[in-house]
Amino acid sequence: MSIEFHGLRVDLGGRPVLTGVDLRIRPGRVTALIGPNGSGKSTLLRTVFGARRPTRGRVTIDGADVVRIPPRQLARTVAVMLQDAPSEFDLTVRETVMVGRAPHQAAFAPDRAVDRLAVDRALRTVGLQEHAERLLRQLSGGQRQRAMLARALAQDGRILVLDEPTNHLDITHQLEIMRLVGGLGITVVAALHDLALAADFCDDVAVLHEGRLRAFGPPSEILCAPLVREVFGVDPRPSTEDASGHRFLRFRPVAEPAPTRAPAHE
Numbered sequence: 252m253s254i255e256f257h258g259l260r261v262d263l264g265g266r267p268v269l270t271g272v273d274l275r276i277r278p279g280r281v282t283a284l285i286g287p288n289g290s291g292k293s294t295l296l297r298t299v300f301g302a303r304r305p306t307r308g309r310v311t312i313d314g315a316d317v318v319r320i321p322p323r324q325l326a327r328t329v330a331v332m333l334q335d336a337p338s339e340f341d342l343t344v345r346e347t348v349m350v351g352r353a354p355h356q357a358a359f360a361p362d363r364a365v366d367r368l369a370v371d372r373a374l375r376t377v378g379l380q381e382h383a384e385r386l387l388r389q390l391s392g393g394q395r396q397r398a399m400l401a402r403a404l405a406q407d408g409r410i411l412v413l414d415e416p417t418n419h420l421d422i423t424h425q426l427e428i429m430r431l432v433g434g435l436g437i438t439v440v441a442a443l444h445d446l447a448l449a450a451d452f453c454d455d456v457a458v459l460h461e462g463r464l465r466a467f468g469p470p471s472e473i474l475c476a477p478l479v480r481e482v483f484g485v486d487p488r489p490s491t492e493d494a495s496g497h498r499f500l501r502f503r504p505v506a507e508p509a510p511t512r513a514p515a516h517e
């Protein structure tokens with residue numbers, strides 16, 4: 252499914268946080284949303300699942316305006332994993348992941364076999380089946396993050412929205428999650444801070460800066476452009492090459508000129 256932003260503006264606290272965003276997220280692709288802190292990534296993601304309404308412009312999913320899609324249908328379509336895991340409830344990991352099935356269940360109906368299967372599959376996918384009966388709040392930050400991804404996978408949407416999915420994860424799980432997400436075959440849009448992960452695992456990259464879309468395209472084009480230096484203050488450097496000849500991008504701070512020394516006084 253495609254997601255389109257048409258002239259999107261979102262005001263928060265009386266000021267524009269996103270302005271004039273025109274963007275088409277292509278179906279079946281993994282799109283990284285990158286930008287410095289406060290550039291509007293989370294706000295943009297929230298408009299896709301109706302948690303923020305456009306002040307101006309529209310967000311559409313396969314041509315349908317998000318604000319007109321009934322909430323239950325929207326929740327079946329767009330699975331979401333946000334930055335924070337709920338910690339106020341004493342839910343087990345399995346119960347937490349089952350929450351992802353809510354849009355598919357009738358109110359107060361018991362869980363069906365199809366729901367239990369979806370939950371088991373999601374737990375296996377993120378490697379948490381051994382922890383299924385533990386309380387969510389007793390897990391480590393990274394395990395909790397994987398439980399929240401499992402909840403989003405159990406939601407079974409054709410669009411997956413991820414806000415910083417690799418936060419708290421060790422390097423093995425970062426790579427595993429990005430690989431897993433890339434293999435789902437659905438439309439994924441993920442806010443990422445790690446430009447190297449965006450380069451290695453995403454099909455497209457959208458760059459937000461001060462609430463405006465500054466660039467969109469394949470990582471090899473976008474992440475090597477002077478814009479990255481301007482927006483992030485880093486330089487891309489092709490580094491290692493794998494067996495298939497794929498060159499991995501890595502990033503270094505822009506080299507600052509050596510400080511000029513004041514002449515020594517006698």
Ligand SMILES: Nc1ncnc2c1ncn2[C@@H]1O[C@H](COP(=O)(O)OP(=O)(O)OP(=O)(O)O)[C@@H](O)[C@H]1O
Nearest residue numbers: 263264268286287288289290291292293294295442
């Ligand atoms: N509820 C709110 N009321 C007022 N301003 C808000 C609100 N939520 C976010 N903002 C402001 O909107 C701007 C964009 O925030 P947003 O969370 O979308 O950025 P982000 O790119 O996701 O940031 P980060 O990388 O730090 O997570 C920031 O300046 C933030 O302070």
